[in-house]
Amino acid sequence: MSWTDERVETLKRMWTEGQSASQIAKELGGVTRNAVIGKVHRLGLSNRTEEGEAAPEAPAAAAAPAAAAASAPEAPRHEPVAAKSAPEPEPEAEPAPVATFTPRRPIVPAGQPLPPQPSANEISPEALASVREVEKRARKLTLMELTERTCKWPIGDPATEKFWFCGLPSQAGKPYCEAHVGVAFQPMSARRDRRR
DNA sequence: CCCTGATTCGC
DNA sequence: GCGAATCAGG
Numbered sequence: 226m227s228w229t230d231e232r233v234e235t236l237k238r239m240w241t242e243g244q245s246a247s248q249i250a251k252e253l254g255g256v257t258r259n260a261v262i263g264k265v266h267r268l269g270l271s272n273r274t275e276e277g278e279a280a281p282e283a284p285a286a287a288a289a290p291a292a293a294a295a296s297a298p299e300a301p302r303h304e305p306v307a308a309k310s311a312p313e314p315e316p317e318a319e320p321a322p323v324a325t326f327t328p329r330r331p332i333v334p335a336g337q338p339l340p341p342q343p344s345a346n347e348i349s350p351e352a353l354a355s356v357r358e359v360e361k362r363a364r365k366l367t368l369m370e371l372t373e374r375t376c377k378w379p380i381g382d383p384a385t386e387k388f389w390f391c392g393l394p395s396q397a398g399k400p401y402c403e404a405h406v407g408v409a410f411q412p413m414s415a416r417r418d419r420r421r
Numbered sequence: 422c423c424c425t426g427a428t429t430c431g432c
Numbered sequence: 433g434c435g436a437a438t439c440a441g442g
Contacts, residue, residue: 227434228433228434245424245425245426246425246426247424247425256435257435257436258425258426259435259436259437260434260435260436261435262425262426262427262428262435263427263428263433263434263435263436264433264434264435265426266426266427266428267433267434271426271427367442368442369424369442370422370423370442371423372422372423372424373423374422374423375422375423
């Protein structure tokens with residue numbers, strides 16, 4: 226493969242959009258991410274900041290909204306957590322900062338469709354027990370250690386040091402490990418004849 | 422371990 | 433010019 230005008234154009238467009246080198250390489254085909262990065266440098270566009278602009282813009286406050294937009298178009302409303310002792314798993318509440326930060330309107334590969342959002346939050350005793358057991362063995366990953374195959378269930382209070390992500394192997398295509406999938410995705414039947 | 426971009430250097 | 437190998441890092 227060679228760098229035809231068309232391929233270079235695609236490269237420029239995607240790079241400007243904030244796509245990663247590997248994503249661009251995948252899109253183009255026939256090249257590795259190294260080739261893409263090399264080309265990017267030769268083209269002199271390694272600096273992704275727009276021309277002229279001297280505004281590096283701090284991503285500080287933007288993190289949460291960005292994550293929400295990327296992974297959960299409809300962020301579920303949280304019930305105020307009753308007791309601090311029991312971090313009360315939210316029904317499929319995406320941890321706010323989960324999405325990887327990428328600049329410039331990246332085209333998010335589209336995660337899994339969000340499961341139905343149960344309004345009630347009733348969890349089977351078995352599932353709860355399983356979760357408690359699993360959370361003892363949590364890998365306690367930090368945000369940046371999360372990958373597509375690690376459980377992203379948040380554990381603890383984000384406002385304190387005692388906060389981490391489960392990190393156990395996630396179910397294929399799911400954001401959580403088996404135990405947390407069990408509490409995050411509840412079949413209607415499980416909640417059916419429960420009353421509060 | 423998964424990923425990111427940056428750099429080097431033989432081709 | 434090209435890009436694999438390597439480096440540095442989250």
